[in-house]
Amino acid sequence: MSCHTVARAEDPPAASSRRTVAVVGPPNSGKTTLYNRLTGLRQKVGNFPGVTVEHHIGYLRDANGDEVALIDLPGIYSLVPRSEDERVAVDVLHGAMPGMPRPDGVIVVLNSNNLNTHLVLAARVIALGLPTLVLLNMADELHKQNGAVDVLALARQLGTAVALVSATTGLGLEAVTNFLAASSPAPEPLELPVLGSTRSVREWAVRASENANYRRPATPVWTTRLDNIFLHRTWGPVIFAGVVIAVFQMIFVAGKPLQDLLQRFLDATGAWVGPMMPDGLLRSLVINGVWKGTGSVLVFLPQILLLFLVIGILEDSGYLARAAVIADRTMSRVGLNGKSFIPLLSAYACAVPAIMATRTIESKRDRLATILIAPFMTCSARLPVYTMVIAAFLPSQPVLGPFLNTRAAAMLGLYVLGFLMAVLTARLLKSTVLKSKDAPFILEMPPYRWPRLSSLGMRLVDRGKAFLYRAGTVIMLVSLLLWAATNFPMHNGQPPAIQDSVVASVGHAIEPVIRPLGFDWKIGVGLVTSLAAREVIIATLGTLNGIDVASHSLDLQNALLHELTLPGAVALLVFFAFAMQCMSTLAVVRRETNSWKWPAVQFAYMTVVAYVAAFAAYRIAGYFIH
Amino acid sequence: MELKMIFNFIFRRKPHRHSDSSALADLPVGVRAIVQELQLDHPIAEHLMNLGFIPGLEVSVERSGPGGDPRVYRVEGTEVAIRRELSRHIHVSLVGAPAFGD
Numbered sequence: 001m002s003c004h005t006v007a008r009a010e011d012p013p014a015a016s017s018r019r020t021v022a023v024v025g026p027p028n029s030g031k032t033t034l035y036n037r038l039t040g041l042r043q044k045v046g047n048f049p050g051v052t053v054e055h056h057i058g059y060l061r062d063a064n065g066d067e068v069a070l071i072d073l074p075g076i077y078s079l080v081p082r083s084e085d086e087r088v089a090v091d092v093l094h095g096a097m098p099g100m101p102r103p104d105g106v107i108v109v110l111n112s113n114n115l116n117t118h119l120v121l122a123a124r125v126i127a128l129g130l131p132t133l134v135l136l137n138m139a140d141e142l143h144k145q146n147g148a149v150d151v152l153a154l155a156r157q158l159g160t161a162v163a164l165v166s167a168t169t170g171l172g173l174e175a176v177t178n179f180l181a182a183s184s185p186a187p188e189p190l191e192l193p194v195l196g197s198t199r200s201v202r203e204w205a206v207r208a209s210e211n212a213n214y215r216r217p218a219t220p221v222w223t224t225r226l227d228n229i230f231l232h233r234t235w236g237p238v239i240f241a242g243v244v245i246a247v248f249q250m251i252f253v254a255g256k257p258l259q260d261l262l263q264r265f266l267d268a269t270g271a272w273v274g275p276m277m278p279d280g281l282l283r284s285l286v287i288n289g290v291w292k293g294t295g296s297v298l299v300f301l302p303q304i305l306l307l308f309l310v311i312g313i314l315e316d317s318g319y320l321a322r323a324a325v326i327a328d329r330t331m332s333r334v335g336l337n338g339k340s341f342i343p344l345l346s347a348y349a350c351a352v353p354a355i356m357a358t359r360t361i362e363s364k365r366d367r368l369a370t371i372l373i374a375p376f377m378t379c380s381a382r383l384p385v386y387t388m389v390i391a392a393f394l395p396s397q398p399v400l401g402p403f404l405n406t407r408a409a410a411m412l413g414l415y416v417l418g419f420l421m422a423v424l425t426a427r428l429l430k431s432t433v434l435k436s437k438d439a440p441f442i443l444e445m446p447p448y449r450w451p452r453l454s455s456l457g458m459r460l461v462d463r464g465k466a467f468l469y470r471a472g473t474v475i476m477l478v479s480l481l482l483w484a485a486t487n488f489p490m491h492n493g494q495p496p497a498i499q500d501s502v503v504a505s506v507g508h509a510i511e512p513v514i515r516p517l518g519f520d521w522k523i524g525v526g527l528v529t530s531l532a533a534r535e536v537i538i539a540t541l542g543t544l545n546g547i548d549v550a551s552h553s554l555d556l557q558n559a560l561l562h563e564l565t566l567p568g569a570v571a572l573l574v575f576f577a578f579a580m581q582c583m584s585t586l587a588v589v590r591r592e593t594n595s596w597k598w599p600a601v602q603f604a605y606m607t608v609v610a611y612v613a614a615f616a617a618y619r620i621a622g623y624f625i626h
Numbered sequence: 627m628e629l630k631m632i633f634n635f636i637f638r639r640k641p642h643r644h645s646d647s648s649a650l651a652d653l654p655v656g657v658r659a660i661v662q663e664l665q666l667d668h669p670i671a672e673h674l675m676n677l678g679f680i681p682g683l684e685v686s687v688e689r690s691g692p693g694g695d696p697r698v699y700r701v702e703g704t705e706v707a708i709r710r711e712l713s714r715h716i717h718v719s720l721v722g723a724p725a726f727g728d
Contacts, residue, residue, distance in 0.1 A: 026676075077673065077676035077677070078672070078676050080672060111703075113703055114702065114703035114704055116678075116702055116703075117676070117677065117678045117701075117702060117703065117704055120676065121676075198672060198675040198676060198680065199675065199680050199681065199682075202675070202680050216702070216703060217703075219703075227688075227689060227698075228689075231689055231690075231691060231692065231698070232692070233692050234692075236691075236692045237692050321707070324707075325691045325696055325698070325707045326691060326692055328691065328695075328696055328707075328709070329691070329692075329693040329695055329696075332709070440670060440709060440711065440712050441696060441707070441708070441709045441712075442670075442673060442674065442677070442706060442707075442708055442712065443696075443706065443707040443708075444677065444704060444705070444706055444707075445698060445705040445706065445707055
């Protein structure tokens with residue numbers, strides 16, 4: 001008899017209507033890989049109402065050819081509703097989640113290499129009384145490391161169907177379609193110590209696996225060997241620094257040109273399609289509204305996909321957990337943990353993929369804190385603004401011999417400024433609203449594995465789709481609003497000059513507020529349009545001054561000299577260092593926290609900080625210059 | 627060794643106390659010990675127990691992070707990195723003389 005035979009009681013005939021089956025399992029059980037293997041691309045992401053927890057619904061056909069909906073629940077260790085993840089899983093399994101019927105069955109995914117620990121969760125789930133299939137995943141690793149288990153005996157112990165499977169090789173997965181085809185009976189009430197303490201359930205688990213002749217596999221030698229290097233006192237940090245530099249380079253050196261290329265392509269297609277349409281409002285709407293809006297969504301994709309490719313490789317290989325251990329000591333000084341390091345680092349390229357990357361942080365509070373401070377990191381969209389203003393106001397003079405001139409020093413100063421504000425905000429958050437006494441740094445270290453192309457690909461598709469559908473729609477909407485604000489009110493069917501548009505009125509309206517910072521209404525208009533993306537302020541100031549920025553950037557620098565005083569320029573730089581001038585980031589924060597609350601808080605906080613700091617900078621600079 | 631542990635574990639025998647219990651954070655790398663008590667708030671203790679830090683089970687200090695903190699511990703098949711601020715509150719007794727028959 002093969003070892004992955006499904007042991008099950010008699011099969012009653014399958015139900016005719018589409019059934020839903022929930023998939024649960026602890027983190028590091030390979031649940032997601034298994035889920036992706038079963039449903040492939042036939043899945044969609046959703047959020048449960050009122051919580052940040054995300055779930056996937058995917059479809060597959062059972063052995064009878066009937067379609068079954070599989071719900072992927074968050075990775076959990078127990079059914080004691082302690083965290084948001086566990087509360088969601090418990091609610092779904094009890095049928096208490098609004099808008100989701102109680103599932104018709106449960107598939108519990110366990111790591112067969114760690115059976116004693118993982119059977120504790122299985123016992124809790126079986127006790128719910130739903131038809132249950134227990135999958136012992138990673139059978140390939142179990143066999144390779146000389147482990148063994150008798151599934152039939154274990155099925156007798158658990159009173160449910162049990163199968164030994166491997167999500168990576170596909171071994172034994174027919175057990176799932178067979179299970180789905182049969183409306184299996186609810187598990188017979190066993191002497192499961194379901195109401196007992198974790199300790200008593202664990203004792204039962206040890207007995208059950210003993211009775212199933214479970215032989216725990218040996219620790220993979222390679223994991224120990226690699227850890228000797230990657231967590232070595234000296235080599236560990238050196239390799240870590242190398243990986244960090246590689247990630248950074250990848251996003252900047254490969255991501256930025258890809259982004260520029262895509263932007264040029266979108267501009268070119270717009271310029272190509274434009275003349276085919278009659279001149280007028282419709283053409284303007286299509287080219288400058290819809291197409292530009294599409295462009296401002298799509299330009300993020302190269303960076304998002306690249307970052308998730310890199311993070312996917314780091315996470316699937318097991319290195320991400322080691323990197324977190326190495327970065328933890330430094331990050332703990334600002335009240336965060338090691339897992340925040342990579343997302344914060346990638347925020348130097350762009351906050352949008354960085355905020356999406358925070359999902360590797362298990363602690364909800366640490367994740368939120370990381371999301372809230374990420375936009376303070378100097379992203380690449382700030383660079384054109386910094387470059388333009390610095391070049392206009394600061395003559396290039398050597399500061400530290402040939403190594404550093406005044407302009408580079410100013411740029412460096414702005415980087416440091418953003419970083420310091422991020423640290424300060426993290427401290428503030430972690431000592432007040434996001435204090436996380438209940439979620440200290442506890443991190444399971446998975447063994448090293450080769451990342452699988454299919455799993456990396458699924459992740460990219462998943463993240464790309466999530467960004468386009470959820471954040472993309474918001475970005476598109478704001479782009480259209482900005483388009484409307486610059487194209488109305490119309491005069492004789494013609495869009496107005498920007499000086500007469502709605503956005504100019506907004507600029508005039510906010511002028512009294514920004515006057516104390518040394519900004520006039522034109523800068524005000526730039527602040528509004530830069531919500532689309534920070535660098536848009538340059539093009540706007542160009543239009544307002546009748547200058548083509550692409551060919552006459554020196555003219556714009558001269559125009560800026562008339563527009564702003566030197567203290568005003570300093571204030572503008574400080575304002576851009578701190579302000580949340582990016583609707584795409586706000587859209588992504590909304591998408592990742594599943595509420596408007598946090599993006600609103602973040603926008604308000606960053607704007608206030610930027611305003612106060614710019615005001616202070618204006619006054620201090622004014623004092624020294626006079 | 628393995629069997630003895632399971633035996634102790636199932637029959638709730640107090641493992642042999644070599645000396646007074648000490649904190650997991652104080653053990654040097656490479657040492658094995660038996661978990662005695664988790665003096666931590668319930669949710670954290672529960673989370674550690676779900677990972678395998680259950681009184682009566684063996685834990686070993688696998689390695690230390692480059693800065694000495696956090697450190698990596700092994701319980702059965704699981705390796706877990708924990709900061710010292712937490713492992714200070716996990717009380718253990720050293721694995722010493724035979725546990726039963728004495």
